[in-house]
Amino acid sequence: MARIEAFPSVEEAKRRSFLADLFIRLFREKPLGTVGGIIVLVLLLVGVFAGLIAPYGYNDIFVGPRLSAPSPEHLLGTDQLGRDLLSRIIYGARISLVVGLSVSAIAVALSTIIGITSGYFGGKLDMAIQRFVDAWLSIPPLFLILTLIAVAGPGMLQVILVLGVLFGIGQSRIVRGAVIGIRANTYLEAATAVGCKAGRVLWKHVLPNVTAPIIVLFTITMGAAVLAEATISFLGFGIPPPTPSWGGMLSESGRRYMLMAPQMALWPGLFLAIVVYGINMLGDAFRDLLDPRLRGGLGRYDKVKRKIKQCEGNQAEEVMDGKLSNKDQ
Amino acid sequence: MRAYIIRRLLLLIPVLLLVTVIIFCAVRFIPGDVIELMAAETGVSENPEAAITLIKHQLGLDVPIYVQYGRWLGGVFRGDLGESLWTGRSITEELGGKLPVSIELGILAIITGLVIALPIGIFSALRQDTFGDYVGRTVAILCISVPAFWLATLIIVYPSVWFGWTPSMEYIPFVKSPLRNLEQFIIPAILMGMVMSGTTMRMTRTMMLEVLRQDYIRTAWSKGLKEGVIVSRHALKNTLIPVITIIGLQIPILVGGAVIIETIFGLPGIGRYFIEALFRRDYPVISSVNLIVAGVVMLCNLAVDIVYAYLDPRVQYR
Numbered sequence: 261m262a263r264i265e266a267f268p269s270v271e272e273a274k275r276r277s278f279l280a281d282l283f284i285r286l287f288r289e290k291p292l293g294t295v296g297g298i299i300v301l302v303l304l305l306v307g308v309f310a311g312l313i314a315p316y317g318y319n320d321i322f323v324g325p326r327l328s329a330p331s332p333e334h335l336l337g338t339d340q341l342g343r344d345l346l347s348r349i350i351y352g353a354r355i356s357l358v359v360g361l362s363v364s365a366i367a368v369a370l371s372t373i374i375g376i377t378s379g380y381f382g383g384k385l386d387m388a389i390q391r392f393v394d395a396w397l398s399i400p401p402l403f404l405i406l407t408l409i410a411v412a413g414p415g416m417l418q419v420i421l422v423l424g425v426l427f428g429i430g431q432s433r434i435v436r437g438a439v440i441g442i443r444a445n446t447y448l449e450a451a452t453a454v455g456c457k458a459g460r461v462l463w464k465h466v467l468p469n470v471t472a473p474i475i476v477l478f479t480i481t482m483g484a485a486v487l488a489e490a491t492i493s494f495l496g497f498g499i500p501p502p503t504p505s506w507g508g509m510l511s512e513s514g515r516r517y518m519l520m521a522p523q524m525a526l527w528p529g530l531f532l533a534i535v536v537y538g539i540n541m542l543g544d545a546f547r548d549l550l551d552p553r554l555r556g557g558l559g560r561y562d563k564v565k566r567k568i569k570q571c572e573g574n575q576a577e578e579v580m581d582g583k584l585s586n587k588d589q
Numbered sequence: 590m591r592a593y594i595i596r597r598l599l600l601l602i603p604v605l606l607l608v609t610v611i612i613f614c615a616v617r618f619i620p621g622d623v624i625e626l627m628a629a630e631t632g633v634s635e636n637p638e639a640a641i642t643l644i645k646h647q648l649g650l651d652v653p654i655y656v657q658y659g660r661w662l663g664g665v666f667r668g669d670l671g672e673s674l675w676t677g678r679s680i681t682e683e684l685g686g687k688l689p690v691s692i693e694l695g696i697l698a699i700i701t702g703l704v705i706a707l708p709i710g711i712f713s714a715l716r717q718d719t720f721g722d723y724v725g726r727t728v729a730i731l732c733i734s735v736p737a738f739w740l741a742t743l744i745i746v747y748p749s750v751w752f753g754w755t756p757s758m759e760y761i762p763f764v765k766s767p768l769r770n771l772e773q774f775i776i777p778a779i780l781m782g783m784v785m786s787g788t789t790m791r792m793t794r795t796m797m798l799e800v801l802r803q804d805y806i807r808t809a810w811s812k813g814l815k816e817g818v819i820v821s822r823h824a825l826k827n828t829l830i831p832v833i834t835i836i837g838l839q840i841p842i843l844v845g846g847a848v849i850i851e852t853i854f855g856l857p858g859i860g861r862y863f864i865e866a867l868f869r870r871d872y873p874v875i876s877s878v879n880l881i882v883a884g885v886v887m888l889c890n891l892a893v894d895i896v897y898a899y900l901d902p903r904v905q906y907r
Contacts, residue, residue, distance in 0.1 A: 292723055395607035398883045398890070402845030406867055407615050407875060487736060491849065494738050495864065510742055518746045525746045529739030537734035544730060544791070 282475075285549050286542075293545020299538025306350060307357030314347040330523065337523045345523065348504040349531055355505050356486045356535060359420055363485035364478045366424025367431060372474060374428070375435025376462055380443060386436075396429050405488060409497045416499050423488055427481050434477055438470040445469075472550035479543030483536050490532050506532040593898075597891050605884060609665070612879040613658050616872050661876065670880075671873035673866075680877045684859065688881075690760070691847050691858035694781065697774055698843060699836065701782030702789055705732070710793025711828075715820065717798060726794070732787030737780050737846055741853040744776060760857050777850045784846055785839050792835040796828045803827075830900050837893030841886050 286293050306313060330337045337345050378389040396404075405426055412418035442448070451461045490507025492498035499505040509528040518525040652660075664671055670680040706729075713725035761769045800806065801824055809819045848860035855861075859878055866874035 292726060391604055392607060394604045395611060395883075398604065398841070398886045399608060399612070399879055400841040400844040400882055400886065402848050403863065403879055403882065406848075406864075407612070407879065410867055410870075411615055483734065487734070490736055491738060494736075495849065495852070497867075507736075507738075510739055518742065522746050525739075525742050529736060529742070532739065533731070533735040536736075537730055540730045540734050544726070 282546070282549060286545055290545035290548065292541050293548075296538040296541025296543075296545065299534060300542055303353055303357055303535050303538070307354040310351050310354045314344075314350040316344040316347040337521060345527060348509065349506070349527055352504045352506045352509065352528065353531070353535070355416070355499065355503060356489070356532070359416070359423070359489045360482040360486045360539070362420045363423040363427065363489075364481040366420070367427035367481045367485070368474055368478050370425065370428025371430075371432035371435050371477065372467070372470075374432035375437075376439055376466055376470070378432065379436035379439030380458075380462060380466055382440075382443075389432075390436075393429060393433060397433075401426060401430070401488075402491070405492055406495070406497055409492060414497065414500045416503065419489055419492065419498050423485050427484065431477055431481065434473055435470060438473045439466060442466065442469050476543060476547045476550060479539060479546055483539035483543060486532070486539065487536050594891075594895065597894070601884075601887050601891070604887065605880070608883045609662060609876070609880055610658075612876050612883075613661065614654075616875050617654055617657075661873070665880065670877040673871055673874050680874055683862065683874075684877070684881060687857055687859045687862050690856055691844075691851070691860060694774060694778060694847055694850070694856065694858060695840075695843055697778035698781035698785060698846075701779050702785035703836075705782060706786035706789035707793055707832075710790040711797055711820070711825065713790070714794045714797030714801065725790070729787045729790040729794075732783045732790070734787075735783075737784055738849045738853060740783075741777075741780055741850060744780075745853065760855065773854075774856075777854045777856065781843060781846045781850055785836075785843060788839060789832060789835055793828060793832050796831050797824060800824045800827045830897060833896055833900070834893055837889050840889045841882075844882050844886070 283297075286297060374389065374393075378386045405422060408422045408426070409418065412422055448461060448465055451465050456464070489498055489505065490510075493505040493507035494511045496511055499508055501508060506528040510525065661671060668681065670684070672679055673683070709725045709728060713722045713729075716722045761773055806819060806823060809823050814823075844860070847858055848864055850856070851858040851860040852864055859882065863875065863878045865871075866878065
């Protein structure tokens with residue numbers, strides 16, 4: 261019965277917007293995705309209200325306790341300069357949030373533009389763009405990031421731009437694939453036939469039909485971007501100190517003191533892992549919900565199996581007719 | 590078949606050329622010139638202008654960028670990747686010593702990745718939306734989400750705090766002592782394999798789910814075949830074909846992981862070579878490593894496509 265509720269009637273679906281419907285289905289069908297969504301929501305709130313939540317400023321240096329163990333004043337202890345670790349981690353959430361969101365926005369915008377143009381127009385333009393993307397994709401991402409960061413210089417804005425462009429070009433493939441998938445549809449032909457200009461066709465007819473992969477792309481990119489920022493900050497090429505990037509807190513300067521104060525190695529990485537995990541879980545759930553290939557057919561494998569074991573004999577024909585997916589729900 | 594491979598190899602050439610252009614241009618725009626670093630290091634304080642000009646000429650950096658590119662590319666075609674700006678040693682020779690380390694690490698990582706990924710992925714698909722599936726998928730996404738550099742740091746920090754044990758930081762070649770070499774490589778390989786296994790596991794699960802909904806699986810059920818036979822003989826074979834592709838696609842990520850893992854565990858592979866070159870703005874080394882790695886990645890992709898077509902009779906060479 262639960263599955264029937266999950267698929268709203270046509271009228272109901274029409275009343276709700278696409279995104280609202282997506283979130284309702286996420287909540288009903290995907291418990292793991294919901295957990296991911298909650299983690300992302302918490303990150304969002306902590307990032308926005310970091311100034312209110314953090315007990316101290318991220319760069320306030322306390323004279324007494326350096327590298328101190330957790331205490332009532334400093335819940336997670338202090339670092340090598342005597343800064344409150346918890347406050348730095350809370351402000352670090354803001355950095356991850358800003359990097360994650362802006363990189364995803366740039367990347368998705370770029371890959372949509374490249375992917376739609378390349379996929380819709382095809383031909384020589386597509387050929388040229390795709391060979392460039394080939395070359396781009398065959399350079400390992402970390403090598404490319406580090407080389408480009410070395411060009412752009414350290415800093416948050418540079419990191420965001422480099423990661424945005426890197427993911428944007430690479431992932432344009434996915435949008436292109438989606439566009440090619442719908443290009444043969446008659447509604448595009450019809451739009452052209454009634455005299456729509458190319459720009460209008462792309463904007464009004466192609467773009468809305470590739471929204472699903474774009475939403476999935478946005479979530480996936482966000483997780484990858486947060487992780488990439490942490491990695492390059494860890495290697496010393498990313499956001500320079502004293503900005504509290506989670507990756508930077510684990511970097512060379514931090515690692516020197518980690519044997520004396522292991523909590524310095526533990527916490528930033530733990531929160532990083534939780535956040536990336538949440539984002540990825542959410543992205544995964546979105547993909548499952550939006551991927552048409554995972555719908556239909558005989559339905560869930562384990563239910564099919566159970567059903568087949570139940571209906572020996574007279575009902576077997578029905579099952580084989582594919583009616584099971586309807587009856588079973 | 591042969592025509593297909595030749596055509597694909599020919600297609601590699603323009604792409605590789607594009608790679609060299611991207612890399613060469615990017616590298617030359619790196620600020621904080623190597624010349625200034627070197628002039629500062631050699632301590633030529635009187636008349637720094639002349640020293641800079643001299644060094645530039647010695648290194649061949651005083652000609653326009655397209656001439657530099659032409660010279661470098663000419664060398665590449667002759668199998669000469671140039672010399673390090675700092676040590677003056679031949680990059681080709683240096684890479685010859687460092688590639689085996691990275692390749693060994695990569696192969697071990699792929700093996701551990703598959704050993705983790707395949708069983709969990711298959712299990713997860715067979716028990717879709719059950720508790721076991723949730724555990725499996727959580728593990729998969731954790732493998733992708735947990736930063737490898739953090740785990741590596743923890744492995745170095747905590748055992749030494751608790752038991753006074755630290756992984757060996759001195760590289761032991763395989764030919765010298767195979768056992769101790771493997772002992773040294775196993776932790777880095779597992780860490781890299783974990784990152785790989787996450788994606789592979791998800792791919793295995795998704796493909797398995799897709800295959801299990803196919804008509805021929807229904808036919809197999811209706812023939813009265815046992816579950817084990819259906820899964821292993823009918824579903825698994827068709828599942829594994831796309832999984833091979835995903836392994837190929839992950840090689841660039843694997844190489845990226847090698848940069849971090851080699852740096853943390855002190856393994857003298859190309860990843861560490863690259864990072865050191867970046868810090869010192871060693872242009873030829875940066876370009877060469879990028880080029881070699883890009884070439885390896887593209888050859889791997891080609892190999893994957895060929896294997897793919899060989900395994901899947903539905904794919905035809907065209």
